[in-house]
Amino acid sequence: MQLVILGLNHKTAPLERRESFAVAKDDVAPLLSELCATQGVSEAALLSTCNRVELYAIVEGNVTAAIEQLHVTMLDHRELNRSDFAGSLYALDGTEALHHLLRVAASLDSMVMGEPQILGQVKEAVQTARDAGTVGMRLGRIFDAAFTAAKSVRTHTEIGQAVVSIGSVAADLAARIFDDLTRCRVLLVGAGKMAEATARSLSAAGIERVYVANRSLDRAVTLAQRYGWRARNMSELEELLVEADVVIMSTGARRPLIDASLARRVVPARKYRPLFIVDIAVPRNVDASVSDIDTIYLYNVDDLESVSQVNLENRKEAAAQAEALVKEHVVSIEAWSEGLKVQPTLAAIRSRADGIARAELDKTLARSLPDLDEATRTALEKMAGSMVAKLLHPTMDALRNPNGRDPETLLDTALLLHGVTPSDLPAERSSDSEETS
């Protein structure tokens, strides 16, 4: 039983491929249920952001077969062509998968390293999976550990400091087109988490003339009021494009909101003033052909990668510290995971020893001390339990922490010495459910 990750990200797949592999918010829960119904997959969670789509699953038995099953569900069932994703999809398992998950949560694998949004996105993905009932004890515990590691990295390193945010990148790039960005009119389309993060950095950059447009006007009003900006209805998009100088798109729309024909209509109405569009949505909100129009400058999430490379160079030391912390956390999760493997054996040994102690105590009490009062009887029972626990402690400890010894040999030896046969071992599933309870 181990963690498996199947997915693609900004390093392995271009934006077009990530777009087609992305899973819409409403489709996540049904897909997770379908995944957990496949053979060998017991738990699953799905993370779908603009830079990555990753499936985290706990698989039992044959890992290769389980990964193949995940491929079938993620590609074939969604009518995606396997050959299109041949070089883009990666499948990780075991320690590699664990290490990857922790790096993702700690924002070490992000395009803009150290950006804070990814942790929230992972938490949201886990919550969605919990709501769908596809996260159990194991995956839940692994994610908890990932969140702890992410928090530790953020607290103990400077990875999160001076991060290049989308808003600041947009501001830097816009300065190459416009003289004074504070005099520019900015249109923020969308009012989700990315839009909120962008709004924060726009506000920090001192940009005051901002319109917020969203499909739900209420959310746009809420976001706009927080910064003293104006909310506008999405139906006014064309007029807003005429007015704005910088447009930041971050909606969850499945189809482009701005296509070439709309953009061409807008250009003369703008008197050919330059229009800078930053499309941080996946799937993209702006058709790629808009970039061919002379006075429109379109940047998408992949185009921001070069900026993040500069950012990476500046914080190499913090990244090295963060990587070391992540490795420590991986070791501790693995130790816990190993402990889970020996749990059935520990339970069987303990159960057998408790059974012997109880039988011997009952026999002695019945034969030699039948008139003992209840308080003394309880005290003797406690003493017997305590003796069993203390006698078994070295064995239990050695099994939990093999310290370089072969765990399989240790298990076999312990079973032999304590007279436990394989038939005494509880089934793995039942041990899991015991722990969960």
Next chain:
Amino acid sequence: MTGTLLTSAAVCLGVATALHFSGLLRAHARRSAAGRVLTALSVGLLIVAGVFELSNESPMLPMGPQVLLLVSLGVTLVIGAVGRTRSSAVVGPVVSSLLMAVAFALAVKALRGDLPTSESAELGTITVVHIGSTLLGFLLFIPAFVLAVLFLHQQERIKRKLLGGGVGSLLGLERQAWRLLACGFPLYSIGILLGFVWQESQGSDAVRPEHVLSALSWCVYAMITYRHFRSGWRGKPAAVANMAAFCCTLGSVLLYVMR
């Protein structure tokens, strides 16, 4: 021989410039490549013409135009070498268009020789104002041309998502270029008008290449200035039109100077 070589080079450069401008406007790589080949061929023709002139005992070009040819070739080779390492789409159009103006002026000079000086021609007020305002307009067009080139360079970098090495904001470059054109165009117009008046006063109705180039450049400048100040027209087409108009002006000024 020199006249033929220079004319061939000027024609090749004209086609190369058209291909370069078209490639620049439509982001057509094959047209730009064809433009580069033709420019290289033209440079070859100009080098042969230069060698022929220098080795000829009775050259067709006087010293001044010869120096102009050699300097132009030297600058072209340096820009070409720098352009290869920078791989900028702006280098080709700049080199071919400027070289075209020079080659055209030299070809005309080589073919027609020295013009007879009109006996009645005197340096009156009209002539002084004509020459002064035309040159002043031309001097303002030079930085406008440089700004147009910088605009195209910066725009290319932004479109290609290249960071760093910027030359200022696009809007700033454009604004400065339009200001210069707004000042230079009226002066240039006055210069051309007075030139026409002066020629009428001389009773000459001859249409010379410099007249055609001046009229052509005035039309292009008039068109871009009108479109910009009427409808806000700007961007890459406006910058390319600015470059084209400047090359015509340069050709005509060189012809006047070499007269």
